[in-house]
Amino acid sequence: MGNGEETLGTIDRAATISEVAALAGVSPGTASKALNGRGALRPETRQRVQEAAEQLGFVANAAARSLQAGRTYTVGMITTDSIGRFSIPLLIGAEDALGAGQVSVFLCDARDDPIREQYYLRTLLGRQVDGIIVTGRRTQARHPIGPSLPVPVVYAFISSTDPADCSVVPDEADGARRAIDHLLAIGRRRIAHVTGPEHHHSATVRASATMQTLASAGLEPVAPILFGEWSEAWGRQAAGILLSTEAPVDAVFCGSDQIARGLAEALQEAGRRVPADIALIGFDNWDVMVDGCRPALTSIDMDLEGIGRTAAELLLAAINGEPAHGRHALPGRLVPRASTAVYPVL
Amino acid sequence: MGNGEETLGTIDRAATISEVAALAGVSPGTASKALNGRGALRPETRQRVQEAAEQLGFVANAAARSLQAGRTYTVGMITTDSIGRFSIPLLIGAEDALGAGQVSVFLCDARDDPIREQYYLRTLLGRQVDGIIVTGRRTQARHPIGPSLPVPVVYAFISSTDPADCSVVPDEADGARRAIDHLLAIGRRRIAHVTGPEHHHSATVRASATMQTLASAGLEPVAPILFGEWSEAWGRQAAGILLSTEAPVDAVFCGSDQIARGLAEALQEAGRRVPADIALIGFDNWDVMVDGCRPALTSIDMDLEGIGRTAAELLLAAINGEPAHGRHALPGRLVPRASTAVYPVL
DNA sequence: AAACGGAAGGAAAACGATTGCCTAGACGCT
DNA sequence: AGCGTCTAGGCAATCGTTTTCCTTCCGTTT
Known part of the structure; x- marks a missing residue:
């Protein structure tokens, strides 16, 4: 034919x-x-x-269709930091919510380079995306990606400094609170906090929520908060510092799973039992860390997929003319494992 | 105005x-x-x-432009397995090579579900992508994604069972060879191999290359090859098995960094020194594992970014009328660290 | 029997950018 | 002065789909 x-x-x-x-x-x-x-x-x-x-x-032909419809059923996703451990669950969550709505995703990796970012922004606008999701590795607020764009923008994980913008972020203070509450619930009172660099937004937010939660229980940290870096090595080092403290510690809330894992190793090498002598909580609920750690690590899950999904849903709503504004903080979830088990459970 | x-x-x-x-x-x-x-x-x-x-x-307006040009300067990337640790470097590499050519990437996560995969395929074809990259988590060959498509397809990391298709994969046998050669070079002769499940393509390929390399040096493994799973827990368990063997082991080549790390921990708990008594090599060169391990882990890097980049370059070539065919295996790279340091270096 | 109404499908104009072809000047040459 | 040539830029078709009118035809009603 x-x-x-x-x-x-x-x-x-x-x-x-x-x-x-x-x-x-x-x-x-x-x-x-x-x-x-x-x-x-x-x-x-x-x-x-x-x-x-x-x-x-x-x-x-989607090009012909969008030409006449004025909509492309396409959104852009810009990760300002390189695609990494945090971006991926966000991406999956967003892709999930959008895929169901027949919307395709343009992925752009700006690698923390403002030039690349602006380049991608122009590219996306040229492709007439219906909306943009901006993501990053750190939760710290950032400058809006553009002054006044023809399409809606939602920030996921990171937030925008402009309160009129829409951001979806983890409630890190809430996460820290849950961690401390859990340690209190299993009867620990001599609690320390070891976390990342002091100039890092997440570290300070979690640290001050830790202080506050302890304070409302009439307690204070058994040692000054230990700021360092997000690594196992720092966790090991911090263990040494804590053990040389006069005051005995019975629990440590760590700012990341990596720190917690380093701490766990070093504590046990020094003869302390986890959780019998010292209970341990991490942050991120990163599978390879919490499962690789011995004992398995209790951790706070920020529900990154949920954040990605919510951001995508808010973006779709904005595209349909119902824009949301402001900072939406999503609660985390405590995932209990052996490192905080009440002892005679075994 | x-x-x-x-x-x-x-x-x-x-x-x-x-x-x-x-x-x-x-x-x-x-x-x-x-x-x-x-x-x-x-x-x-x-x-x-x-x-x-x-x-x-x-x-x-890109829609108008592509409508008249018949090209969209867009490619689709389908990850058959969920976006994960292996897909991301591939993605970054591909995005790198394409972004420079002004090509945008549609990311689709098929989650190992053939229905989703076909759905995405249709979507991408409707969007008139100029080409498609298919990626996955395992290197095993898979069925072609579609019988005869109007656009070129390149498989990255995974390969297609159809030899006429173009695939870019890591040369895992080469990687295993490099690992064994390295162990031989530092004077080890009593070498064992601990790896993932026997039904996993990567495990068998690496295992048989290990055997061959040892054989051409006139050796054979000091213990039967230990197939298990890709986890730290299996690494620890395997350590026990190896230590209960009569024959003393002086090096272990592990099928993954996670296995190696588990092994390292368990060996040292049992009083063996790494690398003095037993040298250790992993596979994947996964930063958190090789750095978290003590001592830091020598590993084989499959250059996933390079694979992603090469796949994208071959795809661009195919789009420009110069299609490549067959399986392109890219060599890996040995990254030496402390776990195979010749001892009196310290 | 004439008029009306509804159903089914065709014709053509969008959508926005590109591009080949054409025209209107301007300039130079004889 | 008249013709040819070159240059700058306008016109209109084109890409593939959707959508808004129309038209046509058939059946029904008075």
Whole structure:
């Protein structure tokens, strides 16, 4: 019939709706109506068109469609920091919420470079994305990505310094609170906090929530808060510092799972039992760390997928004319494991 | 002038080339030529148009452009397994090679579900992507994603069972060879191999390359190859097995960094020194594992970013009419660290 | 029997950018 | 002065789909 659509080799060219229409013996306009369930058509005509479309493997050209619809059913996702451990769950969550809505995602990795970021922003706008999600590795607020954009923007994990922008972030203070509450609930009172660098937003937020929660229980940390870096090595080092303190420690809340794991190793090498002598809580609930640690590590899960999903949902709402504003903080979740088990459980 | 493009609030609508042309006092066609450096135009006209475009923040509508060009400067990336530790470097590498060529990437996470995969495939074809990269978590060959597609496809990390397809994969046998050669070079002869599940393609490939390399040195493994799973727990367990063997072991090549790390811990708890008594090599060169391990872990790096980049380059070549075929295996790289240091180095 | 109404489908104009072709000047040459 | 040539830029078609009118035809009603 046509010009070789039955070839077994590579299909050279996608079929157009005009070809479908010709095969079904109708006009292109009618074919469009048939395939999209619009207009007034006889059921048999509709079916004839559908069969023709199937036979030719017709898929509507999205460029033509968006040209006339003024919408692309496409969003951009810019990760300001390189795609990493935090970006991925966010990405999965967002992709989840958008994929269900037939929206495709352009992924852009700006690598923490403002030039690349602006370049990608222009590219995305040129591609007429319906909206943009901005993501990063740190929760710290950042400058808005552009002054006044023709499409809605939602910040995920990071937040924008402009309160009118929409941001979805983890409630890190809430996470710290849950951690301390848990340690109090299992009867620990001599609690220390070891965390990342003092200039890091997450570290300070979690540290001050830790202080506050202890204070409202009438306690204070058994040692000054230990700021260091987000690594196992620092966890090991911190263990040494804590053990040389005069005051005995019976629990440590760590700012990350890596720190906690380093601490666990070093404490046990020094003869302390976990959790019998010292209970341990991490932060992030990073599978390889919490499972690799011995004993398995209790941790705070920030529900990154949920953040990605929520951001995508808010973006879709904004695209549909119902923009949200401000900072939406999502609560975390404590995942109890052996490192805080009440002892005679075993 | 226009209808409020100077508003400080949100820009409602992107400017079109006709508006730019009107502002510059030329026709749309001329404006197009001015902005794309075509046609015969007076320099001053060209500049006038460029200034108008700048003033209106003009970015060409990609849908319109691709509609007429028949190309979208867009590729799809389907990860058959969920986006994970292996997919990301691939993604970064690909994004790197494509971004430089002004090509945007649609990311699709098929989650190992054939239905989702086909759905995404149709979506991508509808969006008229110029090409598709298929990625996964395992290196095992898989069925081609579709029988005869209108666009080129390149498989990255995984490979296609159809030899006519183009695949870019790590040379895992080469990696294993390098590991064993390294152990031999530092004088070890009593070498064991602990790896993942026997039904896992990577495990068997690496294991048989290990055997072969040992054989060509006139050796054989000091213990039967230990197949298990890709976890630290299995590494610890395997340590027990190896230590209960009569024959003393002086080096272990592990199928993953996680196994190696578990092994390292357990060996040292049992009083063996690493690397003095037993040298250790992992596989993957996964930063958190090799750095977290004590001593730091020598490992094989499969250069995933390079694979992603190469796949993207081959895809671009195919799009430009120079398709490549077959399986392209990229060599790995040994990254030496303390776990195989020749002892009196310290 | 004439008029009306509804159903089914066609024709054509969008959407925005690109590009080949054409025209209107301007300049130079004879 | 008249013709040819070159240059700058306008015109209109094109890409594939959707959608808004229309038109046509058939059946029904008075």
